[in-house]
Amino acid sequence: MSVDSLVVELLSAMTTAGSLFIIAAGLTLVFGAMRIANIAHGSFYMYGAFLVSSIVSSFGGTAFWFSLAVAPMIVAAIGIVVEVTVLRRVYDKDHLTQLLATYALFLILADLGLRFWGAQSRAVPAPAILSGSVRLGVASFPIYDLFVVGAAIAVGASLWALLRFTLLGWRILAAVEDAEMLAAKGTNVRLLYTTVFALGAFLAGFGGAVIAPLQSIDTGLDASIIVAAFIVVVIGGLGSVAGAAVGAVIVGLFEALGILWTPSWAPAYIYLAMIVVLQLRPSGLFGAAETT
Template identity: 50%
Template structure:
């Protein structure tokens, strides 16, 4: 029983790492631009569909997987750049309701675009041969691809931490969040900085979508399911906190995965139970800062 729980928990960590990639992009965007981007799940979905197309063009081997992992997130990052530069920037000074309406409208537009390009069929992306096996953990098999997800998620978490705390970009970004007008007065192009952050957030969502493509079915509606979990992660971890996004994603991933063993019908409910508990006990999130 212990082995089953351990492997199931590790499976939850792997799914939590994918969720972290997507949610970290959302929390970066919201923490910097103060935009609750409902279209963030659409970026994830588009990357998954692009991965299917790229692996079909290039091949289903390791090379095709690597190409999809590089190209799909870059295309999504470019899409995010266009969205911020030509749409969100034009309403940046208006009330938040306009941003919510715009990003929600984008989810509908992008969903219809996906439907026009790929149709309504469900697709799958084969795992590369080198990662299609499993290895034993205390006699219980654990998929090699899930181990890759854990490693990639950990690497991205460390890279984001270093980017935000040890580089000039991170220092300028944190300063712009505190006082954007002052940063602009120092000669820094703040709108360009915001565009870069939005593109980075879209790239993270695209990377999550590309990595998740070989795990399950690619279908219309995966944008809605991932965006709900992303909002839960941001609230549990704390708005604007990348470390909080990692903690929140792991909590949701492990809780959902282990919960399936004991109460399969309540697996999804466990996410919202955790969310409600955090809202009641610590409204600013586990690693968020209180505004009081």
């Protein structure tokens, strides 16, 4: 294999990793703070992509930038409704109840999405400035792929800054450590949870929005992405944002390798990656052991 095709493969792996990271970051953040494994996160992602397609198709291609900001906000608003009405009631319940509650939300949101957007798949054109490809060094890259990687890096950096430098970030980290103590110190943990959940939903919506021009958008996107997102999060260790980044890169690379080596087995690679990682580290790469 020549060097430039290898580089192109690498970039496509990083594009996959980038989009997976944006989604997985929200998922792992919510899990870290509230210990909720949110299956409906996949629905938020799908809604993000659908909202972008709706906005672009009604306001034209230039509305893409606008939709990139608005779609995630609408999704975050849906997230707030979901958190306040349902999830709040299951925080003190066991794992199975929580999983079932979010799975139920996933089913409800899937059918509502189907009602709203219909069954046929949609496509969103990338804005002119991001379409085409650019020649860098040895190979030429699709610009949009670079944009996705850039967006993922921006999300990662913002999350890092949020958790490192802001009061909200410190509170989130404190909630991960010990929500009880945080509440005793006077923080409104209930409000904090709603905020974290809205942030997670925002990230899922943003992930869907960013990826919209790269793939056909249809119902079923929710089910396919949530499994991949969970694998990323589990490989990295539940609750760890840095782990999600590493997990996303691992999954992206494994998938690219799979497509390169044995295309018909490609979908199996990410499951194998997860199985291997969990054998070596049963709580993921950066995860704390689940105590029992």
